Amino acid sequence: MSVKVAVATVQGKAYFYIVNLLKENNMPFFSLIPGEPIYL
16 A cells, blocks of 8 residues: 655645655655646
8 A cells, every 4th residue: 555645735844844755755645736736
């Protein structure tokens, strides 16, 4: 099973905090604009 993470926020500070945590833990993620559909 693969875990998929999407980050969508309008708050820059929250975005960078979350993205840095994901990068530190070598977790792949998608960056999206809020409301944008997720295509897997």
